[in-house]
Amino acid sequence: MSKKSFRQAINEALRQEMRRDPRVILMGEDVAGGRGGTSGVQDAWGGVLGVTKGLLTEFGEERVWDTPISEASYIGAAAGAAATGLRPVAELMFVDFIGSCLDQVLNQAAKFRYMFGGKARTPMVIRAMYGAGFNAAAQHSQSLYPLFTHIPGLKVVIPSSPYEAKGLLIEAIRDDDPVIFLENKVMYDDEEDVPDESYTIPFGEANLTREGEDVTIVAIGRMVGMANEAADRLEKQGITCTVIDPRTTSPFDEDTILECVEETGRLIVVDESSPRCNMACDISALVAERAFGALKAPILRVVPPHTPVPFSTPLEKLYMPSADKIEAAVKTVMKQHAREVA
Amino acid sequence: MTQDVIPLTMPKFGLAMTEGKLASWTVQAGQSVKQGDELADIETSKITSGYESPAAGTLRKQVAQAGETLAVGALIGVLADASVSDADIDAFIAKFQSEQTTDETEDTASTRNTEPHQVEAGEYSLNVREVGDGDGTPLLLIHGFGGDISNWMLTQEALASGRRVIAFDLPGHGASSKTVKDGSLAGLASAVNALLDALSISKAHIMGHSLGGGVAITLLKNHADKVASLSLLAPAGFEKAVNMEFITGFTEADRNRAMQQELEKLVHDKGLIGRKMVDSVMRARRLDGARDALRTIAAACFPNGEQGDDLRPVLEAASIPVQLFWGEADEVLPVAGADNVPDSVEKHLFPGVGHLPQMEKASEVNKTTEAFLQKHA
Numbered sequence: 001m002s003k004k005s006f007r008q009a010i011n012e013a014l015r016q017e018m019r020r021d022p023r024v025i026l027m028g029e030d031v032a033g034g035r036g037g038t039s040g041v042q043d044a045w046g047g048v049l050g051v052t053k054g055l056l057t058e059f060g061e062e063r064v065w066d067t068p069i070s071e072a073s074y075i076g077a078a079a080g081a082a083a084t085g086l087r088p089v090a091e092l093m094f095v096d097f098i099g100s101c102l103d104q105v106l107n108q109a110a111k112f113r114y115m116f117g118g119k120a121r122t123p124m125v126i127r128a129m130y131g132a133g134f135n136a137a138a139q140h141s142q143s144l145y146p147l148f149t150h151i152p153g154l155k156v157v158i159p160s161s162p163y164e165a166k167g168l169l170i171e172a173i174r175d176d177d178p179v180i181f182l183e184n185k186v187m188y189d190d191e192e193d194v195p196d197e198s199y200t201i202p203f204g205e206a207n208l209t210r211e212g213e214d215v216t217i218v219a220i221g222r223m224v225g226m227a228n229e230a231a232d233r234l235e236k237q238g239i240t241c242t243v244i245d246p247r248t249t250s251p252f253d254e255d256t257i258l259e260c261v262e263e264t265g266r267l268i269v270v271d272e273s274s275p276r277c278n279m280a281c282d283i284s285a286l287v288a289e290r291a292f293g294a295l296k297a298p299i300l301r302v303v304p305p306h307t308p309v310p311f312s313t314p315l316e317k318l319y320m321p322s323a324d325k326i327e328a329a330v331k332t333v334m335k336q337h338a339r340e341v342a
Numbered sequence: 343m344t345q346d347v348i349p350l351t352m353p354k355f356g357l358a359m360t361e362g363k364l365a366s367w368t369v370q371a372g373q374s375v376k377q378g379d380e381l382a383d384i385e386t387s388k389i390t391s392g393y394e395s396p397a398a399g400t401l402r403k404q405v406a407q408a409g410e411t412l413a414v415g416a417l418i419g420v421l422a423d424a425s426v427s428d429a430d431i432d433a434f435i436a437k438f439q440s441e442q443t444t445d446e447t448e449d450t451a452s453t454r455n456t457e458p459h460q461v462e463a464g465e466y467s468l469n470v471r472e473v474g475d476g477d478g479t480p481l482l483l484i485h486g487f488g489g490d491i492s493n494w495m496l497t498q499e500a501l502a503s504g505r506r507v508i509a510f511d512l513p514g515h516g517a518s519s520k521t522v523k524d525g526s527l528a529g530l531a532s533a534v535n536a537l538l539d540a541l542s543i544s545k546a547h548i549m550g551h552s553l554g555g556g557v558a559i560t561l562l563k564n565h566a567d568k569v570a571s572l573s574l575l576a577p578a579g580f581e582k583a584v585n586m587e588f589i590t591g592f593t594e595a596d597r598n599r600a601m602q603q604e605l606e607k608l609v610h611d612k613g614l615i616g617r618k619m620v621d622s623v624m625r626a627r628r629l630d631g632a633r634d635a636l637r638t639i640a641a642a643c644f645p646n647g648e649q650g651d652d653l654r655p656v657l658e659a660a661s662i663p664v665q666l667f668w669g670e671a672d673e674v675l676p677v678a679g680a681d682n683v684p685d686s687v688e689k690h691l692f693p694g695v696g697h698l699p700q701m702e703k704a705s706e707v708n709k710t711t712e713a714f715l716q717k718h719a
Contacts, residue, residue, distance in 0.1 A: 001517060167628060195517070199628040205597050208617055 004194040006187045007051050009162035010127075013169035014052065014089065016198045018059050021087060024173060025063045027074050028091030028127075032056040032066040048093060049129070049188055071101035075126065079109040079178070082124035087173060094140045095128035095182060098147070109178040110153030121176040125169075129185040130158075131222055131272060133320055136185070138308035141316075143273035145220070148180045149249040149282075155179040155203055156250040160224035162192050167201035168247065174200065184222040204251035208260075212240025215330050216260040218283055219243060219270040223321060227270055230326035239334055249279055257283060258291050265296035266333045270321050275303040297336035300329045346426055347434045348397055350419040352412045355386055355495045362386045363411045364418055367404055374400045374424070378705065382418065389619060391496065393418075394705045400424045402431045458491065458517065461510075464536030469517035470510040474502025478719060479570045480543050483509040484534060486552025486578075487643075488592050488636055490516030490626055493551060496704035501711060508546075510537060512554070514635025516626050522635045525642035527553075527578075527651055531560035538568055547715055549573040551700060552675060553643060559653040562660060571663040571718050573711055574687075575699050576672055578643065579653030580679035586647045588674050593636040598624055610671040610696040657684050663718045664688070667707055669695030688714070 004012065018024045026032075030045065031052045046053025056064040067074040071092060078090035092098065098105065105126070112120040132141040148156045155177055159165035165183070172179040209224060210217075210231040219227035224245040231241040242260045246253055261267050267287050269280040280301040287299060302321045310316050352362050365383040369375055380392040381401060399421040406418040417438050420431055458471040471491050481501055485493040491509040498507050511518040513533050514525075523529045534557060538546060547570045550558030555577025562569045578584075588607050595601040602620045606612045626632060643650060657664060665688040668680045674697040680689055690710060695702045 195625075195629060197520075198630040199625075200630075201628060202596055207621075211617060 001193050001195050003191045004162050004166075006159075006162045006165055006183070006190045007049065009166040009194050010051050010169055010183065011046075011053065011055070012194070012196075013166045013173070013198075014055060015058065017170055017173045018055065018063065020198070021173075022063075023085065023087045025065070025081070025086055025088050026052060026055060026059075026091070027065040027067050027078060027088055029067055029069055029093050031091050032061065032064045047091065049185065051127075051183075051188070052091070071097050072104060075101040076104040076108065078124050078126070079104055079112070079122060082109070082122045082178070083112055083120055087123045087125075089125045089127060089173060092126055092128035094136075095130040095144050096139050096142050098128070098144060105148075105154070105178070105180075106151055110151050112153075113177065114153055122178045123173075123176045125172045125175075125179045125181050127169075127181045127183065130182045131184040131186055132304075132309040132316055133186045133222075135311065135313060135316065137311040141309035143182075143221075143271075145180075145182055145249055146273050146278045146282075149252075149279065150277075153178070154250060155248060157181045157203065157248050158221040159183070159247070160207075160209075160219075160221055160245045161187075162190060162194050164201065164207070164245070164247065166194055167199050168203075170198055171200040171203060175203070182221065187222055187225075190225075201247065203248045204253050205247065206253040206256040207245045207247055208242060208256070209245055210241055210243040212242045212264070214239050214264055215241045215266040215268060215333060216257070216264045217241050217243045217268045217270060217326065217330070218246065218257055219326075220246060220249070220279055221272070223270040223272055226321065226323045227326055229323040230330065233323070233327055234330055239330060241330060246279075254286055254290075257286065261287050261291045262294045265294050266330075267295070267299045268302060268326065268329045268333065269299070270302040270326055272304060272321055275301065275306050278303065297333040300333055302326050302329050346423050347402075347431065348399065348421040349417055349434075349438050350381065350393070350396070350421055352406075352414050352416045352418055353384060353393060354414040354499055355384070355389060355391060359386050359414060359495075361411055361413045364406045364408055365390060366408045367419075368392070369395075369401050371401055371404050374398075375421070389495070389614065389616060389701075391614075391701075391704070395421065397421060402426070402428075403435065405435060460517075461537065461540050463533060463540040465521065465523075466513050466533050466536065467519040468510050468513070468533070468537055470508060470537070470541075471498070472506055472508050473498055474505055474507045476504035476506070478505030478715070479545060479547055480506040480508060481547045481549060481715065482534070482538065482543070483507065484548065484550040484554030484557050485509070485512065485515070486550075486554045486576075487589065487639065488515070488623075488627075489551070489554070492516075492622065493698070494700065497549075497700045497708060500704070500708040501715070505715070506543075508541065508543075512557070514632065514639060520629070520631030520635050522638050525635070525638035525640075527556045527560040527643060528564060529642075530557045530639075531564055534558075534561050535565045535568060544568070545570050547571045547573065547718075549575070549711070550577060551575040552697065553578045553639070555579070556643070556651060556653060559656050560651075562662070563653075563656045569662060571665075571715070572660075573665050573667075573714065574683075575667045575707070576669065576675050576677075576697055577653070577666070577679070578649055578675060579651045580682040581676060582648045583676050583678070584644050584647075584649050585674045586644065589640050589644060593633060593640060595624075595627070601627070607673045608697045609702055610669065610694055611702065614701070654682055654684065657687065663714070665710070665714050666690065667692070667699045667703075667710075669697060669699045669702065671695055672697045 078088040271280040514522040
């Protein structure tokens with residue numbers, strides 16, 4: 001066990017699974033290092049943010065492929081490779097690029113098992129970066145997990161820390177269905193203790209990162225850290241929060257959320273994806289339907305406005321959820337209760 | 343009169359604990375207590391445990407309030423005879439607080455590395471944590487089936503004055519390597535023997551819990567020269583019966599919810615099992631090879647759903663001191679096993695305690711064991 005960054009945790013998961021299973025291959029733009037041209041450079045960066053560094057030199061060009069800038073072709077190729085027995089991990093780089101290859105995911109990979117009467121398996125993983133706060137502008141900053149969550153047949157994973165990332169990625173690679181694995185690009189240098197050994201974290205089981213009595217906060221991906229920060233500040237002010245990290249939005253652990261709301265009676269959902277039809281809406285509907293009687297205050301969503309992600313740093317900051325905004329939302333739902341009691 | 347004033351400080355439950363929350367006071371200021379009475383509930387990230395009075399007296403002052411989080415060693419209250427004046431109590435608190443601030447600055451030079459680390463022991467790489475120093479015969483702690491060093495969080499420090507106390511993860515457990523070979527008690531005992539060699543310990547007191555008790559007795563059987571005394575907590579090897587539903591459920595649980603239900607079978611007071619504890623058990627269980635190792639051990643030690651080893655003859659033939667602790671409400675290995683332990687053994691049975699007496703009756707187990715170890719030093 002040692003401290004590892006989010007980047008290292010993902011690299012280690014890929015490396016250990018490639019050592020364990022020769023069917024695991026990597027493909028994507030620049031995953032082999034961004035060598036480019038005829039300069040002869042090997043393993044230069046390992047992807048745009050260095051996540052796959054060192055894998056080309058260990059596993060060779062047979063298993064680590066740089067692809068042309070053609071998402072439709074290599075995501076489609078990955079789906080086909082998976083259907084014929086390999087276990088490809090395809091990197092889409094920025095999740096925003098899904099527009100170029102959505103049919104391969106939506107109508108092909110996601111449908112194989114169902115359309116072939118349960119006889120086909122599609123053990124592919126699509127890794128991609130998501131999220132704002134990186135000053136990467138509107139075409140490279142989106143949090144598109146609601147889009148994938150909407151499609152039956154896909155599994156959608158959003159790790160919130162290095163420990164989570166390693167265990168969830170190994171689980172994703174061993175899973176027999178197409179898995180969308182989304183990495184928040186702002187988190188690559190986050191560090192925590194991560195076991196050196198391989199381990200798996202099952203899909204569909206939420207994790208409680210804080211336990212409290214007053215308010216339940218459901219947060220996704222990078223938002224979990226912000227929710228924890230807000231919860232720690234609030235505890236000093238006498239308000240305790242439960243923070244739930246769903247880990248996967250499909251499959252989705254409804255029970256844990258319902259149980260916690262039954263205990264606290266208040267719900268805040270923190271979601272950095274665009275607010276129409278996002279996870280915050282979905283979770284709010286779930287609780288309104290099945291735990292309405294437990295609620296002591298209205299459900300509040302801490303979400304960005306319905307606009308493209310701004311490039312301007314001050315505007316991007318304004319756009320994003322934050323620990324401050326979560327703290328304020330918690331205080332609002334606590335006041336609501338005080339008013340009712342009075 | 344300050345010598346009659348006893349400081350009550352934040353206890354340290356295991357290696358990870360640097361601070362604890364005073365969840366609630368059980369005793370009000372001004373109330374008199376006996377030694378061992380529960381004064382307060384202390385909550386850590388892993389466990390909530392009662393804080394027992396170190397002596398008889400009157401709880402004169404609650405320095406910390408319920409809900410406060412304090413560093414280990416910080417003053418939480420003061421115990422003294424009713425005859426001590428309030429002024430003396432206040433003076434004691436002021437003095438203690440100022441001295442403690444100085445202590446903290448000097449605390450940087452710790453002698454022994456108490457962080458868990460890997461030790462190569464024969465074919466195994468074992469996760470080992472050592473505390474304590476001194477000339478006393480070392481004490482080695484062997485946890486049970488599916489356990490790890492954290493099972494000794496209330497034990498290891500408490501027994502570490504004047505001797506090394508070593509906790510480790512058995513092969514296949516915790517952060518140790520996952521090879522268990524045939525998974526038998528003899529195999530596990532040979533790993534323990536290799537660990538003692540690797541640590542250059544020629545003889546040790548051995549404390550074993552549950553399956554670890556069976557391993558301890560098997561170590562005595564196969565390597566008698568290594569064992570100075572045995573302290574057994576609900577040991578395997580004295581009854582056919584074992585709760586196989588627990589063994590299987592505890593091995594296979596792949597969700598925290600399922601694991602929580604299994605862990606609750608380990609204790610009489612179900613409230614002891616918090617979500618954090620469940621999570622730390624699951625983190626170990628999720629490691630590749632961890633479940634397979636437990637399956638192998640279960641198959642070797644509990645063939646046909648019963649305990650396969652009868653260890654009574656080993657104790658009957660033993661000439662070393664042996665003591666036994668067992669909770670009468672044990673749901674994993676029935677306390678009836680205690681009847682099959684030879685009468686030469688000092689037996690301590692606890693009503694209303696489950697399979698983890700070292701946690702549920704920590705201070706009694708520790709006190710009795712300290713006296714036992716000193717008597718047989």
